[in-house]
Amino acid sequence: MRFVLLVLLAVLCWTPSAYCMDAANELQGSCEQFLRAYRPSGNQxxxxxxxxxxxxxxxxxxxxLQQLTVVADEQHRGRLLGVCTPPESTGVQLVxxxxxxxxxxPExxxxxxxxxxxxxxxEAFPCQQ
Structure with a gap:
C-alpha cells in the first residue's frame, strides 16, 4: 500500500514543470500562508x-492528497491509505x-x-474496520 503512494508521489513530482514539496516544513509554511489569506465567500x-x-x-x-484518500483497494474492503474523511469535509478543513x-x-x-x-x-479520520 505504501508503495502505491510512493509511486504516485514520485510521478507527481517527476514532471519538469511541477514543484514538489520535499519536506513537511515547506508544506507547513505554505499551508499557514494559505490559512492567513483564506476568506470564505459564497456557498463553499x-x-x-x-x-x-x-x-x-x-x-x-x-x-x-484528498483525491488519493478515496482510492479503495481491489476488493473494496476499505480505503487504501487508511483515511476515511466524512463526505461533508472540505479541503480547507484538511489544510x-x-x-x-x-x-x-515539529520534530x-x-x-x-x-x-x-x-x-x-x-490520525484525524481513521477508517473504522
Whole structure:
C-alpha cells in the first residue's frame, strides 16, 4: 500500500514543470500562508487575500492528497491509505488538520511532506474496520 503512494508521489513530482514539496516544513509554511489569506465567500467558495504563489502550492498538495484518500483497494474492503474523511469535509478543513498536526510534531518537519500529511489525515479520520 505504501508503495502505491510512493509511486504516485514520485510521478507527481517527476514532471519538469511541477514543484514538489520535499519536506513537511515547506508544506507547513505554505499551508499557514494559505490559512492567513483564506476568506470564505459564497456557498463553499473562497478567495485568498494577499496571496502568494506558495499559497496555491498548499492547496494543490492537499487537494491532490484528498483525491488519493478515496482510492479503495481491489476488493473494496476499505480505503487504501487508511483515511476515511466524512463526505461533508472540505479541503480547507484538511489544510487545518495538516497544519495543526505539523505544529504538534515539529520534530518531524524534516520528513517527507506527503508522509506527514498522510499521518495527519490518518490520525484525524481513521477508517473504522
Amino acid at each position: 467558495g473562497f478567495s485568498l487575500q494577499a496571496s502568494s504563489p506558495g499559497v496555491w502550492e498548499c492547496w494543490g498538495f492537499i487537494t491532490g 487545518r488538520v495538516v497544519v495543526t498536526y505539523l505544529q504538534r510534531h 518531524n518537519l524534516h520528513r517527507s511532506a506527503g508522509v506527514m500529511a498522510l499521518a495527519a489525515l490518518q
